[in-house]
Amino acid sequence: MQDLRNTLLRSLYKGALAGAALSPVMMGCINESVTEQGNNKPWTLNKTxxxxxxxxxxxxxxxxxxxxxxxxxxxxxxxxxxxxxxxxxxxxxxxxxxxxxxxxxxxxxxxxxxxxxxxxxxxxxxxxxxxxxxxxxxxxxxxxxxxxxxFCVEGRPFTVDGMARLARVKESDGWCDEAFMPTGLDLLNEKHLREIAFKWAEAGTHEHASVASFAKFIMELMSLGAPLHLVQSATNAMHDEIRHARDCFTIASSYAGKKLGPDKVSVDGGLAHVQDEEAILKAAIYEACIGETLAASVAQWMAPKAIDDHVREIFEQISMEEGSHAQLGWEFVQWMLYTRPHLIPVAKACFEESYEEPCSPWAQGLTREERILLGHGCIREPLEDLLRRRAYHTLVIPCADLMFSLLDSGLNDAHAQI
Ligand SMILES: [Fe+2]
Ligand SMILES: [Fe+2]
Structure with missing residues (x-):
């Protein structure tokens, strides 16, 4: 967590050095205008x-x-x-x-x-x-x-009109390597095996969707005239996501006892807003600055708890690379706001709308079953939600705070803090 935080904050300082020369602007700090959202219920039914x-x-x-x-x-x-x-x-x-x-x-x-x-x-x-x-x-x-x-999508989702698009899982040997025998498999009951396999397959569909998301993001970068390093980082990230999807489906297949992979994903309308600067900025904030930062943080917390060496290595690789994708998201948003300062109020509103109350992940403790599942890379929704909330307050808010402050203070202050 601390490493990720330092990485993100340092990259924002570096971005300030590059960006402040382009367009220093004056604005306030996000902490003064953060609002609360009362309704945390994740679903509703209406017109029933x-x-x-x-x-x-x-x-x-x-x-x-x-x-x-x-x-x-x-x-x-x-x-x-x-x-x-x-x-x-x-x-x-x-x-x-x-x-x-x-x-x-x-x-x-x-x-x-x-x-x-x-x-x-x-x-x-x-x-x-x-x-x-x-x-x-x-x-x-x-x-x-x-x-x-x-879905509570992990990592960068592929969204069209605000809706995440994911492939279905099917039996397939096209997106996984050879299955292996994870440590402790023989100690799991049938229900645990199904749950762990499902969670890894679900993660695989998210990683698979992230490939489409970065393909779309690269097109958006081109339309915005983005600098080379952003296009290069996005292209590298797309390759990372292909590997992540393959690794997740390999683990899922190993627990499921059959080869699993993604079906096709619908891309209809995926490039409808490719020229819309405001829509691109909003998507980057929600999907990368917030989504990938929280996903990277949860993955970094979970990785060392995996009991199988191979699973842990994959987990560590994914969590580290997700951290670099989050970094790319922050660098991109920072570049957008230096070059298009009229969008700063839009960016501030996005962070305000995403605010969630802090909550200790340790308030409830862990059940024995949750500990078993954690050892196989499976985390249940309530704990994941608490970890994400903690990461929102320890990573997203400080980064947003720093980014807006650097935009406000310009090059000189950025120099002073490095
Ligand atoms: Fe990923
Ligand atoms: Fe990612």
Missing amino acids: TYTSSCLEDGESYTEYPHEGWEYNMSSSDQQTIIVCAPQSQVNCKHAMNMDAADVEAHITAALGSDDACPPSYPYADGDGNVCGPVVDSDEECCYRITVAFT
């Missing part, structure tokens, strides 16, 4: 309709929480899924008698299960509908719900 029956002949459903890694992971698709929650935790009403709060409570009960590593959160799709209960056993209550999905 409730129907009395929903089982039709020939229809097949995916159960959620998912059963293993074969979950359909396309974030751009709307899906009809079965959401099951324990009877003891939910009020198993007929769908016709449910309101939005009942649906939320049901999904929360399902997502809160210790048995799953949720791949994503349902979010407002505008056409959501609920019917059921479709399964009403003594133990659980299930509804059919149509939702679209979004």
Whole structure:
């Protein structure tokens, strides 16, 4: 964490030396204008309709929480899924008698299960509908719900109109090396194996999407007349992401016992905003300065905890390179703001909107099961969220603070602080 912080801060000082000669501007410090966002709920359902029956002949459903890694992971698709929650935790009403709060409570009960590593959160799709209960056993209550999905994407996502695009996972030997036998595999139960394989396959789809993201970013850099070193760094980063995707799918395949890889990813509309400077800046702040900085920090925290030497080496390589991608993101945004100072208010607003309350990752401690999974590179959402929040406050805010301060103070102060 400290190394990453120092790297990012030093690169901002260097960028200030190069950039201040171009266009020094006067502005305030981000700390004075950071605002709070009250609603941390990661998903919502709205415009929901409730129907009395929903089982039709020939229809097949995916159960959620998912059963293993074969979950359909396309974030751009709307899906009809079965959401099951324990009877003891939910009020198993007929769908016709449910309101939005009942649906939320049901999904929360399902997502809160210790048995799953949720791949994503349902979010407002505008056409959501609920019917059921479709399964009403003594133990659980299930509804059919149509939702679209979004992901807590690790690293730099490939986004189109604000939506992350990910490939689905399929059986494939095109994106992985030979499988290996991770240390401690024989001590894991079936559920742990599925969860770990799913998490690494999910990470593989994120890395795979990052290849498309950097391809798009390179096109954007060209359209902006960016300097050589930024184009070169982005090209190198794209190659890193290909390697990351391959390594993640290799680990996933080793735990799954079968070769896994990505299906195609939709790139429709991917270059729609390639000439839009404001959209490019916003994407770089959210995806790189924030997204990759937080991802790099979490990966750096997790890497030394891997018990298998090969997994740990891969993890360390990925976390180090993700740190350099985060650095590229900050350098790019700094260059954009030196050359286009009229965009500084846009940049400040992005950081303000992304603000989240600090929260100690250690408040809850770790369960035995979480420790086991951590040893295999799998982290569950609540802990990851807490680590990301900590990194937001120890990395993103100081970097944004320094970047805006350097823009304000110009070349002389930057010299003085090096
Ligand atoms: Fe990556
Ligand atoms: Fe990356």
